[in-house]
Amino acid sequence: MKQTLTRPGAPSLWIDMAGAAPQADAPVSTGAPLERDLSVEVAVIGAGYSGLSAAYALQKRGVQTVVLDANPVGWGASGRNGGVVSSKFRLSFPAIERLHGLETAKTMHRLAHDGVRVVEQFIDEFKLDRARFEHTGSLRCAHTERAFTSIRAEAEWVKQKLGDTTMTVQSRAEVEHETGSKAFVGGVLSSDAGTILPLEYVRGLAAGLTRRKVDIYESTPVLEMIRSDGSGGVTLRTPNGTVRAKQVIVGTNAYSNLTPATAAYQRELVPFRSAMIATERLPAGLDDRLMVERRSYAETRRMMKWFRKVDGRMLFGGRDAFGKEGQTAGFDALERAMVELFPDLAGVRVEYQWSGYVGMTFNSLPHVGRSDGDTTFCLGYNGAGVAMASLLGQHAAALALGEKPELSLLAAPGLNPVPFHSLRAPGVRLVAGWYQFLDALGV
Ligand SMILES: Cc1cc2nc3c(=O)[nH]c(=O)nc-3n(C[C@H](O)[C@H](O)[C@H](O)COP(=O)(O)OP(=O)(O)OC[C@H]3O[C@@H](n4cnc5c(N)ncnc54)[C@H](O)[C@@H]3O)c2cc1C
Incomplete structure (x- = not known):
């Protein structure tokens, strides 16, 4: 496709903090495009958390693997996100139990926490100190009494039914003390969560894989997937070379429509634009x-x-379905929302604005599965993919090798045959507008 395939990442705080180049200690096999024909056992498309964690799992099993990305490592959501490492799904555990029973809720709960364990494992194994993972927990702040009652009930439910004691209720005063905002009536703290520098994390994964002799070709869009007739396997066509592979893993998530070769994976998703701002360094008092x-x-x-x-900077993010990536729409609204919660930030300058696409799914859960005999995919993290993509990439690798990891509700039977494309843009706007209306009413 056209020139939009390779372009610099959004000018984010992460890029400035990490520097333009990969980590200094990374041997430089990343960065170069593919310029020859080669054969491997498994080819991975996408060098975000999904693809790199799949490549890691394959390398661990001694499977010859190559990673291809249309852009530099971490150009997609993995290099742009808020760096919140969380142990939950968008669908709550009580809702999972209501819909699918307690045993399923227990398995899903374990999978959610497995994601955080995988991040910790990468940090240790690849010595990713620069990613600054901090297991400090995540605080959900209730904006109304009704919301507070609901998240309190959820914390109690998780404790009673799942034996999870990592969630604790905080009073209005405690939330005010912690956040510095008077806007909340209380909160629930999940201690099995944390923060990370997302771009350092994804670059660190790539550097670790490169050290282990996994080749990662950047600026290498997969333009076509050609099925072999009869003999099995797939040939991936890129601008200056081909990769013949027995199996392919697709980790392209909300950027799957960069080329027609992977566009079918976008069918699983409703891409939602997510925007972030970061202020200048806060004055000492603040x-x-x-x-x-x-x-x-x-x-x-x-x-x-x-x-x-x-x-020392405030980072503030939100989902904004109303503009395209690269447009400024949404950033002013984000700044206003920030000042509403933190009036003291009124005079503080916003120095960074960037955005990216998150892959939402209609059942609010990620999907991992085989799209056919040669191809496996994982995607749809619903805005919570730092830990989950790190986990599901590994499960996708296992599936590609014919193993049967326990996936519970995350297992996708195949690619969705019904494209959501046609409903997508207007549908997303409609839902987002409705949600904003309900939020404004405080219900
Ligand atoms: C602004 C923002 C904030 C977020 N905040 C958080 C957060 O705080 N916590 C959290 O857990 N999650 C967050 N997320 C979600 C999280 O970032 C994603 O779920 C996760 O990064 C998905 O990783 P991935 O590897 O599947 O996809 P990506 O990181 O998007 O990688 C996909 C890659 O595929 C490549 N690609 C696509 N098509 C092709 C092709 N045909 N050929 C070759 N390459 C191709 C792209 O170039 C891209 O590099 C946020 C997302 C955004 C956008």
């Missing part, structure tokens, strides 16, 4: 008062905003 425990924080509104502090 820095001491806001978000003193350095956790991640999220509101209970449907069109949820989240925030955290990084290097």
Whole structure:
């Protein structure tokens, strides 16, 4: 496709913090496009958390693997996100139990926490100190009494039914002390969560894989997937070379429509634009008062905003379905929302604005499965993919090798035959508008 395939990442705080180049200690096999024909056992498309974690699992099993990305490592959501490492799904555990029974809720609960364990394992194994993972927990801040009652009940349910004691209720005063905002009536702290520098994390994964001799070709869009007739396997055509592979893993998530070769995977998703802003360094008085425990924080509104502090700056994010990536729409609204919650930030300058696409799914859960005998995919993290994509990439690798990891509700029977494309843009706007209306009413 056209020139939009390769372009610099959004000018984010992460890019400035990490520097333009990969980590200095990374041997440089990343960065180069593919310029020859080669054969491997498994080819992975996408060098975000999904693809790289799949490549890691394959490398661990001694499977010859190559990773191809149309862009630099972490150009997609993995290099742009808020860096909140969470152990939950968008669908709550009580809702999972109501719909699918207690045993399923227990398995899903374990999978959610497995995601955090995988992040920890990568940090240790690849020595990713620069990613600054902090297991500080995540505080959900209730914007109304009704929302507070609901998240309190959920914390109690998780404790009683799943034996999970990592969620604790915080009073209005405690939330005010922690966040520095008077806007909340209480909250629930999940201690098995944390924060990370997302771009450092994804680059660190790539560097670790490169050290282990996994080739990662950047600026290498897969333009076509050609099925072999009869003999099995797939040939991936890229601008200057081909890869012949017995199996392919697709980790392209909300950017799947970069080329027609992977566009079918977008059918599983409703891509939603998610935007972030970061302020200048806060003056000392404010820095001491806001978000003193350095956790991640999220509101209970449907069109949820989240925030955290990084290097003395306030980071504030939210989903904004109303503009295309690269447009400024949404950033002003985000700044207004930030000042509403933190009036003291009124005079503080916003220095960074960036956005990216998250892959939402209609059942609010990620999907991992085989799209045919040669191809496996994982996607649809619903805005919570740092831990989950790190986990599901590994499960996708296992599926590709014919193993049967326990996936519970995350198992997708195949690619959705019904494209959501036609309903997508207007549908997303409609739902987002409705949610904003309900949030404004406080219901
Ligand atoms: C602004 C924002 C904030 C977020 N905040 C959080 C958060 O705080 N916590 C959290 O857990 N999650 C968050 N998320 C979600 C999280 O970032 C994603 O779920 C996760 O990064 C998905 O990783 P991935 O590897 O599946 O996809 P991506 O990281 O998007 O990678 C997909 C890659 O595929 C490549 N690609 C696509 N098509 C092709 C092709 N045909 N050929 C070759 N390459 C191709 C792209 O170039 C891209 O690099 C956020 C997302 C955004 C956008």
